[in-house]
Amino acid sequence: MLSMRISPGRRPAPWTTWAGTARCQPRVLATPGSTDALRALLHEAAERGEGVRAVGAGHSFTGAATTSGTMVSLAGLGRRTAPDGRTGRSEDVEEVEEVVPLAGGGALVTVRAGIGLRALNLTLARHGLALANLGDIDRQTLAGALGTGTHGTGARHTGLAAQVRGVRLMTAAGEVVDTSADTHGALFEAARLGLGAVGIVLAVTLRTVPAFRLTAREAPQPLDEVLERLDGPGNLVDAHDHFELYWFPHTRRTLTKRNDRAEPLDADGAPGRARDPSGPGTRTVETARRLWSTGRRWVDDELLSNGLFWATNELATLAPGLTPRINAVASRALAPRTYTAASHEVFVSARRVRFAEMEYAVPRADVVEVLREVDRWVEASGVHVPFPVEVRFAAADDVWLSTAHGRETAYVAVHQYVRLPRDRYFAGAEAIFREAQGRPHWGKLHTLDRDGLAALYPRLDDFCAVRDAYDPGRLFANAYTTRLFG
Secondary structure, eight states: OOEEOOOOSOOOOEEEEESSOOOOSEEEEEESHHHHHHHHHHHHHHHTTTTEEOOOOSSSSSSOOOSEEEEEEEETOOEEHHHHHTTOEEEEOOSSSSEEEEETTTEEEEEEEEOOOHHHHHHHHHHHOOOOOOOOOSBBBBBHHHHHHHOBBBBBOOOOOGEEEEEEEEOOOOOOOEEESSSSSHHHHHHHHSSTTTTTEEEEEEEEOOEEEEEEEEEEEEEHHHHHSSSSSTTTTSSSSSEEEOOOSSSSSEEEEEEEEHHHHHHHHSSSSGGGGTTTTTTHHHHHHHHHHHHHHIIIHHHHHIIHHHHHHHHHOOOGGGGGHHHHHHHHHHEEEEEEEHHHHOOOOOOOSSSEEEEEEGGGGGGHHHHHHHHHHHHHHHHOOOOOOOEEEEEEEEOTTTBTTTTTTTEEEEEEETTOHHHHHHHHHHHHHHHHOEEEOTSSSSOHHHHHHHTTTTTTTHHHHHHHHHHTTTTTHHHHHHHOOO
16 A cells, blocks of 8 residues: 555645745645655656655745645655654654764765754764764755755865765656666766756765764954955964854944864764863863853844844834844844854754845855955945845865855855845845856755856756756756756
Protein backbone atom coordinates (compact mmCIF):
# COMPACT_ATOMS: atom_id res chain seq x y z
CA MET A 1 0.00 0.00 0.00
CA LEU A 2 1.30 3.44 -0.92
CA SER A 3 1.93 5.79 1.99
CA MET A 4 0.77 9.30 1.19
CA ARG A 5 -1.03 12.15 2.95
CA ILE A 6 -2.98 14.61 0.83
CA SER A 7 -4.63 17.76 2.09
CA PRO A 8 -8.33 17.16 2.70
CA GLY A 9 -11.09 18.87 0.74
CA ARG A 10 -11.33 19.87 -2.87
CA ARG A 11 -8.21 22.02 -2.75
CA PRO A 12 -5.65 22.81 -0.05
CA ALA A 13 -5.45 26.29 1.43
CA PRO A 14 -3.47 28.86 -0.55
CA TRP A 15 0.25 28.61 0.12
CA THR A 16 2.53 31.55 0.85
CA THR A 17 6.17 32.13 1.69
CA TRP A 18 7.28 33.06 5.21
CA ALA A 19 7.43 36.74 4.23
CA GLY A 20 4.33 36.73 2.03
CA THR A 21 6.44 37.67 -1.01
CA ALA A 22 5.09 34.80 -3.16
CA ARG A 23 1.89 32.79 -3.02
CA CYS A 24 0.04 30.17 -5.01
CA GLN A 25 -2.98 27.88 -5.03
CA PRO A 26 -1.79 24.29 -5.58
CA ARG A 27 -4.29 21.69 -6.75
CA VAL A 28 -2.80 19.16 -4.34
CA LEU A 29 -0.48 19.35 -1.36
CA ALA A 30 0.90 15.84 -0.77
CA THR A 31 3.26 14.40 1.81
CA PRO A 32 4.39 11.03 0.42
CA GLY A 33 5.78 8.60 2.97
CA SER A 34 7.71 6.40 0.53
CA THR A 35 9.51 6.58 -2.80
CA ASP A 36 6.76 4.43 -4.35
CA ALA A 37 4.16 6.97 -3.28
CA LEU A 38 6.27 9.81 -4.66
CA ARG A 39 6.74 7.95 -7.96
CA ALA A 40 2.98 7.43 -8.30
CA LEU A 41 2.46 11.13 -7.59
CA LEU A 42 4.87 12.12 -10.36
CA HIS A 43 3.23 9.78 -12.87
CA GLU A 44 -0.22 11.12 -12.04
CA ALA A 45 0.93 14.73 -12.42
CA ALA A 46 2.60 13.94 -15.75
CA GLU A 47 -0.60 12.36 -17.02
CA ARG A 48 -2.53 15.46 -15.99
CA GLY A 49 0.03 17.70 -17.68
CA GLU A 50 0.63 19.68 -14.51
CA GLY A 51 3.83 20.69 -12.74
CA VAL A 52 5.29 19.32 -9.53
CA ARG A 53 7.24 21.43 -7.06
CA ALA A 54 8.86 20.32 -3.82
CA VAL A 55 8.24 22.65 -0.91
CA GLY A 56 10.22 23.09 2.29
CA ALA A 57 9.70 25.67 5.02
CA GLY A 58 8.80 28.53 2.68
CA HIS A 59 11.82 30.64 3.63
CA SER A 60 12.64 31.59 0.05
CA PHE A 61 11.43 35.06 -0.89
CA THR A 62 10.92 34.04 -4.51
CA GLY A 63 8.34 31.88 -6.25
CA ALA A 64 10.74 28.91 -6.22
CA ALA A 65 8.15 26.51 -4.74
CA THR A 66 4.98 27.92 -6.25
CA THR A 67 2.71 25.83 -8.47
CA SER A 68 -0.91 25.52 -9.50
CA GLY A 69 -0.39 21.77 -9.80
CA THR A 70 1.11 19.33 -7.30
CA MET A 71 3.05 20.63 -4.31
CA VAL A 72 5.11 17.95 -2.56
CA SER A 73 6.37 18.17 1.00
CA LEU A 74 9.31 15.91 1.88
CA ALA A 75 8.58 16.17 5.60
CA GLY A 76 7.44 12.56 5.89
CA LEU A 77 9.68 10.92 3.32
CA GLY A 78 12.06 8.59 5.14
CA ARG A 79 11.05 9.91 8.57
CA ARG A 80 10.90 7.33 11.34
CA THR A 81 9.19 7.47 14.70
CA ALA A 82 9.81 5.65 17.97
CA PRO A 83 8.20 5.74 21.43
CA ASP A 84 9.74 8.21 23.84
CA GLY A 85 11.00 6.39 26.95
CA ARG A 86 9.69 9.05 29.33
CA THR A 87 6.28 9.90 27.84
CA GLY A 88 5.42 6.80 25.82
CA ARG A 89 4.33 9.04 22.95
CA SER A 90 5.60 8.48 19.44
CA GLU A 91 8.43 10.91 18.67
CA ASP A 92 10.34 11.69 15.49
CA VAL A 93 13.68 9.92 15.19
CA GLU A 94 15.98 12.15 13.14
CA GLU A 95 18.72 9.57 12.73
CA VAL A 96 21.25 9.67 9.95
CA GLU A 97 21.19 7.00 7.27
CA GLU A 98 24.93 6.47 7.23
CA VAL A 99 28.09 7.83 8.87
CA VAL A 100 31.44 7.13 7.21
CA PRO A 101 34.39 8.41 9.31
CA LEU A 102 37.14 10.25 7.43
CA ALA A 103 40.84 9.79 8.11
CA GLY A 104 41.45 13.50 8.68
CA GLY A 105 38.54 13.88 11.08
CA GLY A 106 34.85 14.39 10.56
CA ALA A 107 32.69 12.09 8.48
CA LEU A 108 30.53 11.70 5.42
CA VAL A 109 26.96 11.76 6.73
CA THR A 110 23.89 10.78 4.70
CA VAL A 111 20.54 12.20 5.82
CA ARG A 112 17.10 12.53 4.32
CA ALA A 113 16.61 15.71 2.29
CA GLY A 114 13.46 16.81 4.12
CA ILE A 115 15.16 17.15 7.49
CA GLY A 116 15.09 20.68 8.94
CA LEU A 117 18.41 22.40 9.50
CA ARG A 118 17.73 22.71 13.21
CA ALA A 119 17.11 18.96 13.52
CA LEU A 120 20.15 18.27 11.33
CA ASN A 121 22.43 20.36 13.58
CA LEU A 122 21.19 18.58 16.70
CA THR A 123 21.53 15.18 15.03
CA LEU A 124 25.10 15.88 13.94
CA ALA A 125 25.97 17.13 17.43
CA ARG A 126 24.83 13.82 18.91
CA HIS A 127 27.40 12.15 16.66
CA GLY A 128 30.13 14.62 17.69
CA LEU A 129 29.95 16.30 14.28
CA ALA A 130 29.04 19.66 12.75
CA LEU A 131 28.87 21.51 9.46
CA ALA A 132 31.90 23.69 8.87
CA ASN A 133 29.74 26.68 7.99
CA LEU A 134 26.06 27.62 8.26
CA GLY A 135 23.69 30.42 7.41
CA ASP A 136 22.03 32.41 10.18
CA ILE A 137 18.57 30.80 9.94
CA ASP A 138 17.85 27.14 10.70
CA ARG A 139 14.15 26.96 9.82
CA GLN A 140 14.73 25.77 6.25
CA THR A 141 14.78 22.16 5.18
CA LEU A 142 18.13 20.81 4.04
CA ALA A 143 16.93 20.36 0.45
CA GLY A 144 15.52 23.88 0.36
CA ALA A 145 18.67 25.45 1.79
CA LEU A 146 20.87 23.59 -0.68
CA GLY A 147 18.64 24.19 -3.68
CA THR A 148 18.64 27.96 -3.21
CA GLY A 149 22.33 28.35 -2.37
CA THR A 150 22.41 29.08 1.39
CA HIS A 151 25.98 30.09 2.28
CA GLY A 152 26.83 31.62 5.67
CA THR A 153 30.02 33.66 6.04
CA GLY A 154 33.79 33.11 6.29
CA ALA A 155 36.56 34.00 3.86
CA ARG A 156 38.02 30.48 4.07
CA HIS A 157 34.65 28.71 3.95
CA THR A 158 32.18 27.83 1.23
CA GLY A 159 28.41 27.64 1.19
CA LEU A 160 26.38 24.52 2.02
CA ALA A 161 26.27 23.12 -1.53
CA ALA A 162 30.07 22.84 -1.65
CA GLN A 163 29.89 20.61 1.46
CA VAL A 164 27.70 18.09 -0.43
CA ARG A 165 29.37 14.87 -1.58
CA GLY A 166 26.36 12.93 -2.79
CA VAL A 167 22.73 13.43 -3.79
CA ARG A 168 19.99 10.83 -4.19
CA LEU A 169 17.08 12.06 -6.25
CA MET A 170 14.04 10.91 -8.18
CA THR A 171 13.91 12.02 -11.79
CA ALA A 172 10.83 12.92 -13.80
CA ALA A 173 10.77 9.33 -15.08
CA GLY A 174 10.46 8.05 -11.50
CA GLU A 175 14.00 6.65 -11.43
CA VAL A 176 15.95 6.90 -8.16
CA VAL A 177 19.55 7.87 -8.92
CA ASP A 178 22.49 8.11 -6.50
CA THR A 179 24.90 10.76 -7.72
CA SER A 180 28.33 12.05 -6.75
CA ALA A 181 31.26 13.76 -8.42
CA ASP A 182 32.33 10.32 -9.71
CA THR A 183 28.91 8.83 -10.51
CA HIS A 184 26.48 10.71 -12.75
CA GLY A 185 28.73 13.72 -12.17
CA ALA A 186 26.80 16.22 -14.30
CA LEU A 187 23.50 15.31 -12.65
CA PHE A 188 25.18 15.62 -9.25
CA GLU A 189 26.31 19.16 -10.05
CA ALA A 190 22.83 20.15 -11.20
CA ALA A 191 21.12 18.48 -8.23
CA ARG A 192 23.17 19.85 -5.33
CA LEU A 193 22.26 23.43 -6.23
CA GLY A 194 19.53 23.75 -8.82
CA LEU A 195 16.18 24.80 -7.32
CA GLY A 196 14.79 21.29 -7.72
CA ALA A 197 14.72 21.71 -11.50
CA VAL A 198 16.22 18.28 -12.32
CA GLY A 199 14.40 16.09 -9.79
CA ILE A 200 13.11 15.60 -6.26
CA VAL A 201 16.04 15.34 -3.84
CA LEU A 202 15.56 12.38 -1.48
CA ALA A 203 18.80 12.19 0.51
CA VAL A 204 22.05 14.12 0.78
CA THR A 205 25.58 13.11 1.80
CA LEU A 206 27.43 15.91 3.57
CA ARG A 207 31.09 16.40 4.42
CA THR A 208 31.08 17.17 8.14
CA VAL A 209 33.80 18.14 10.62
CA PRO A 210 34.34 17.31 14.29
CA ALA A 211 31.97 19.32 16.49
CA PHE A 212 33.48 22.61 17.62
CA ARG A 213 32.73 25.71 19.63
CA LEU A 214 32.80 29.28 18.44
CA THR A 215 33.63 32.39 20.41
CA ALA A 216 31.40 35.21 19.20
CA ARG A 217 32.49 38.82 19.57
CA GLU A 218 29.88 41.38 18.60
CA ALA A 219 30.60 45.08 18.76
CA PRO A 220 29.38 48.36 17.28
CA GLN A 221 31.93 50.05 15.03
CA PRO A 222 31.93 53.15 12.79
CA LEU A 223 31.09 52.37 9.16
CA ASP A 224 34.06 54.22 7.69
CA GLU A 225 36.48 52.42 9.98
CA VAL A 226 35.02 49.05 9.00
CA LEU A 227 35.20 49.84 5.28
CA GLU A 228 38.86 50.80 5.62
CA ARG A 229 39.55 47.44 7.28
CA LEU A 230 37.75 45.18 4.79
CA ASP A 231 40.78 45.05 2.51
CA GLY A 232 44.57 45.00 2.81
CA PRO A 233 46.90 43.48 5.44
CA GLY A 234 45.28 42.57 8.74
CA ASN A 235 41.78 43.08 7.39
CA LEU A 236 38.79 42.02 9.47
CA VAL A 237 37.59 39.42 6.98
CA ASP A 238 40.75 37.31 6.87
CA ALA A 239 41.62 37.81 10.55
CA HIS A 240 38.58 35.83 11.69
CA ASP A 241 37.08 32.46 10.86
CA HIS A 242 33.65 33.98 10.23
CA PHE A 243 33.10 37.74 9.88
CA GLU A 244 30.01 39.75 8.99
CA LEU A 245 28.66 43.22 9.52
CA TYR A 246 25.33 44.99 9.73
CA TRP A 247 25.18 48.61 8.60
CA PHE A 248 22.28 50.84 9.62
CA PRO A 249 21.31 53.06 6.65
CA HIS A 250 21.06 56.79 7.35
CA THR A 251 23.86 56.37 9.91
CA ARG A 252 27.64 55.85 9.95
CA ARG A 253 27.39 52.94 12.39
CA THR A 254 27.61 49.16 12.07
CA LEU A 255 27.42 46.06 14.22
CA THR A 256 30.32 43.69 13.51
CA LYS A 257 30.24 39.96 14.28
CA ARG A 258 33.51 38.02 14.60
CA ASN A 259 33.19 34.28 15.20
CA ASP A 260 36.36 32.26 15.82
CA ARG A 261 37.02 28.61 16.59
CA ALA A 262 37.38 28.03 20.32
CA GLU A 263 37.80 24.39 21.30
CA PRO A 264 36.58 21.03 19.98
CA LEU A 265 33.62 19.24 21.52
CA ASP A 266 33.37 15.66 22.70
CA ALA A 267 30.64 13.46 21.24
CA ASP A 268 28.41 14.33 24.23
CA GLY A 269 28.73 18.04 23.51
CA ALA A 270 31.22 18.83 26.27
CA PRO A 271 34.41 20.80 25.58
CA GLY A 272 37.42 18.63 24.80
CA ARG A 273 39.51 17.90 27.86
CA ALA A 274 42.70 19.10 26.21
CA ARG A 275 41.48 22.67 26.66
CA ASP A 276 39.20 22.24 29.65
CA PRO A 277 40.93 23.65 32.74
CA SER A 278 40.20 21.86 35.97
CA GLY A 279 40.43 22.82 39.60
CA PRO A 280 38.31 23.58 42.65
CA GLY A 281 35.22 25.57 41.76
CA THR A 282 35.78 25.41 38.00
CA ARG A 283 32.47 23.66 37.29
CA THR A 284 30.52 26.12 39.48
CA VAL A 285 32.15 29.14 37.88
CA GLU A 286 31.63 27.75 34.40
CA THR A 287 27.97 27.04 35.14
CA ALA A 288 27.46 30.58 36.42
CA ARG A 289 29.14 32.02 33.35
CA ARG A 290 26.98 29.88 31.09
CA LEU A 291 23.79 31.00 32.82
CA TRP A 292 24.85 34.65 32.60
CA SER A 293 25.77 34.25 28.93
CA THR A 294 22.46 32.56 28.16
CA GLY A 295 20.50 35.30 29.91
CA ARG A 296 22.45 38.05 28.18
CA ARG A 297 21.96 36.39 24.81
CA TRP A 298 18.22 36.14 25.43
CA VAL A 299 18.07 39.87 26.10
CA ASP A 300 20.07 40.67 22.96
CA ASP A 301 18.49 38.10 20.63
CA GLU A 302 14.88 38.10 21.75
CA LEU A 303 14.23 41.44 23.43
CA LEU A 304 16.50 43.72 21.38
CA SER A 305 16.83 41.88 18.05
CA ASN A 306 13.19 40.81 17.84
CA GLY A 307 10.85 42.53 20.31
CA LEU A 308 12.35 46.02 20.27
CA PHE A 309 13.34 45.71 16.61
CA TRP A 310 9.72 44.93 15.69
CA ALA A 311 8.62 48.03 17.58
CA THR A 312 11.11 50.28 15.78
CA ASN A 313 10.00 48.95 12.39
CA GLU A 314 6.37 49.53 13.29
CA LEU A 315 7.25 53.08 14.31
CA ALA A 316 9.10 53.62 11.02
CA THR A 317 6.01 52.35 9.19
CA LEU A 318 3.74 54.84 10.96
CA ALA A 319 6.20 57.75 10.69
CA PRO A 320 8.71 57.10 7.85
CA GLY A 321 10.34 60.48 8.31
CA LEU A 322 11.62 59.37 11.73
CA THR A 323 13.60 56.47 10.25
CA PRO A 324 17.05 58.15 10.31
CA ARG A 325 16.54 59.13 13.94
CA ILE A 326 15.23 55.64 14.81
CA ASN A 327 18.29 54.00 13.21
CA ALA A 328 20.63 56.37 15.01
CA VAL A 329 19.09 55.49 18.38
CA ALA A 330 18.94 51.76 17.61
CA SER A 331 22.57 51.58 16.48
CA ARG A 332 23.75 53.42 19.60
CA ALA A 333 21.78 51.05 21.82
CA LEU A 334 23.89 48.10 20.75
CA ALA A 335 26.46 47.01 23.31
CA PRO A 336 29.49 44.74 22.84
CA ARG A 337 29.13 41.15 23.95
CA THR A 338 31.26 38.01 23.87
CA TYR A 339 30.12 34.43 24.39
CA THR A 340 31.20 30.89 23.49
CA ALA A 341 28.87 28.07 22.47
CA ALA A 342 28.50 25.12 20.10
CA SER A 343 29.01 26.25 16.51
CA HIS A 344 25.41 25.89 15.36
CA GLU A 345 24.18 27.91 18.35
CA VAL A 346 26.48 30.78 17.38
CA PHE A 347 25.85 30.67 13.64
CA VAL A 348 22.06 30.70 13.98
CA SER A 349 19.99 33.69 15.12
CA ALA A 350 16.26 33.99 15.75
CA ARG A 351 14.45 35.98 13.05
CA ARG A 352 10.93 36.82 14.14
CA VAL A 353 10.53 40.23 12.51
CA ARG A 354 9.28 39.55 8.98
CA PHE A 355 10.97 41.22 6.07
CA ALA A 356 11.61 40.98 2.35
CA GLU A 357 15.18 40.55 1.14
CA MET A 358 17.37 40.95 -1.92
CA GLU A 359 20.95 39.67 -1.80
CA TYR A 360 23.66 39.77 -4.44
CA ALA A 361 27.08 38.14 -4.47
CA VAL A 362 29.66 40.63 -5.73
CA PRO A 363 33.41 40.17 -6.24
CA ARG A 364 35.00 40.63 -2.84
CA ALA A 365 37.39 43.28 -4.18
CA ASP A 366 34.41 45.47 -5.14
CA VAL A 367 32.37 45.32 -1.94
CA VAL A 368 33.63 48.57 -0.39
CA GLU A 369 32.69 50.61 -3.44
CA VAL A 370 29.35 48.79 -3.71
CA LEU A 371 28.50 49.71 -0.12
CA ARG A 372 29.51 53.31 -0.67
CA GLU A 373 27.31 53.44 -3.77
CA VAL A 374 24.35 52.03 -1.84
CA ASP A 375 24.96 54.60 0.89
CA ARG A 376 25.01 57.44 -1.65
CA TRP A 377 21.89 56.15 -3.38
CA VAL A 378 19.89 55.83 -0.14
CA GLU A 379 20.75 59.36 0.95
CA ALA A 380 19.96 60.85 -2.47
CA SER A 381 16.75 58.88 -3.00
CA GLY A 382 14.79 59.87 0.08
CA VAL A 383 13.88 56.20 0.65
CA HIS A 384 13.53 55.26 4.32
CA VAL A 385 15.20 52.00 5.40
CA PRO A 386 14.88 50.89 9.04
CA PHE A 387 16.45 47.47 8.36
CA PRO A 388 20.26 47.03 8.44
CA VAL A 389 22.24 46.05 5.34
CA GLU A 390 24.01 42.71 5.92
CA VAL A 391 27.46 41.94 4.50
CA ARG A 392 29.03 38.47 4.51
CA PHE A 393 31.91 36.70 2.77
CA ALA A 394 32.74 33.33 1.19
CA ALA A 395 35.60 31.50 -0.47
CA ALA A 396 35.45 30.62 -4.15
CA ASP A 397 34.03 27.20 -5.03
CA ASP A 398 33.36 25.09 -8.12
CA VAL A 399 29.62 24.39 -7.75
CA TRP A 400 28.03 25.12 -11.12
CA LEU A 401 25.32 27.51 -9.94
CA SER A 402 26.99 28.72 -6.76
CA THR A 403 26.97 32.48 -6.34
CA ALA A 404 30.65 32.11 -5.33
CA HIS A 405 31.59 30.00 -8.37
CA GLY A 406 35.20 30.76 -9.32
CA ARG A 407 35.64 33.92 -7.28
CA GLU A 408 36.12 35.20 -3.74
CA THR A 409 32.80 36.69 -2.85
CA ALA A 410 31.12 39.30 -0.69
CA TYR A 411 27.37 39.14 -0.15
CA VAL A 412 25.40 42.34 0.25
CA ALA A 413 21.81 41.89 1.41
CA VAL A 414 19.23 44.66 1.55
CA HIS A 415 16.05 44.14 3.59
CA GLN A 416 12.78 45.93 4.07
CA TYR A 417 10.12 45.43 6.71
CA VAL A 418 7.13 43.58 5.22
CA ARG A 419 4.73 46.48 5.85
CA LEU A 420 6.93 49.04 4.10
CA PRO A 421 7.28 49.62 0.32
CA ARG A 422 10.41 48.00 -1.10
CA ASP A 423 10.32 48.19 -4.89
CA ARG A 424 12.19 51.46 -5.34
CA TYR A 425 14.85 50.59 -2.75
CA PHE A 426 15.45 47.14 -4.19
CA ALA A 427 15.57 48.45 -7.77
CA GLY A 428 18.16 51.07 -6.82
CA ALA A 429 20.31 48.55 -4.96
CA GLU A 430 19.99 45.96 -7.73
CA ALA A 431 21.27 48.41 -10.34
CA ILE A 432 24.39 48.93 -8.22
CA PHE A 433 24.86 45.18 -7.69
CA ARG A 434 24.47 44.43 -11.39
CA GLU A 435 27.00 47.10 -12.32
CA ALA A 436 29.50 45.17 -10.15
CA GLN A 437 28.68 41.89 -11.95
CA GLY A 438 26.76 40.67 -8.93
CA ARG A 439 25.00 37.31 -8.92
CA PRO A 440 21.58 37.17 -7.24
CA HIS A 441 20.86 34.74 -4.43
CA TRP A 442 18.54 32.11 -5.95
CA GLY A 443 16.13 32.23 -3.02
CA LYS A 444 15.88 36.01 -2.68
CA LEU A 445 14.21 38.73 -4.71
CA HIS A 446 15.76 39.82 -7.99
CA THR A 447 14.71 40.57 -11.57
CA LEU A 448 17.24 38.62 -13.67
CA ASP A 449 16.28 36.05 -16.28
CA ARG A 450 18.31 33.55 -18.29
CA ASP A 451 19.76 36.21 -20.61
CA GLY A 452 21.06 38.20 -17.64
CA LEU A 453 22.31 35.12 -15.79
CA ALA A 454 24.18 33.59 -18.73
CA ALA A 455 26.94 36.20 -18.56
CA LEU A 456 27.40 35.58 -14.84
CA TYR A 457 27.49 31.77 -14.72
CA PRO A 458 29.97 30.03 -17.04
CA ARG A 459 28.30 26.64 -16.39
CA LEU A 460 24.68 27.75 -16.84
CA ASP A 461 24.41 26.14 -20.28
CA ASP A 462 25.78 22.88 -18.83
CA PHE A 463 23.14 23.00 -16.12
CA CYS A 464 20.38 23.61 -18.63
CA ALA A 465 21.61 20.70 -20.76
CA VAL A 466 21.27 18.38 -17.73
CA ARG A 467 17.80 19.74 -17.13
CA ASP A 468 16.87 19.06 -20.76
CA ALA A 469 18.14 15.48 -20.47
CA TYR A 470 16.40 14.57 -17.20
CA ASP A 471 13.24 16.65 -17.41
CA PRO A 472 12.49 17.20 -21.10
CA GLY A 473 8.78 17.59 -20.38
CA ARG A 474 9.39 20.23 -17.69
CA LEU A 475 7.54 18.31 -15.00
CA PHE A 476 9.52 20.19 -12.34
CA ALA A 477 9.25 23.63 -13.92
CA ASN A 478 7.29 26.63 -12.70
CA ALA A 479 7.20 30.30 -13.63
CA TYR A 480 10.32 31.11 -11.60
CA THR A 481 12.53 28.32 -12.95
CA THR A 482 11.30 29.04 -16.49
CA ARG A 483 12.38 32.66 -16.10
CA LEU A 484 15.81 31.59 -14.85
CA PHE A 485 16.57 28.66 -17.12
CA GLY A 486 14.38 29.19 -20.19
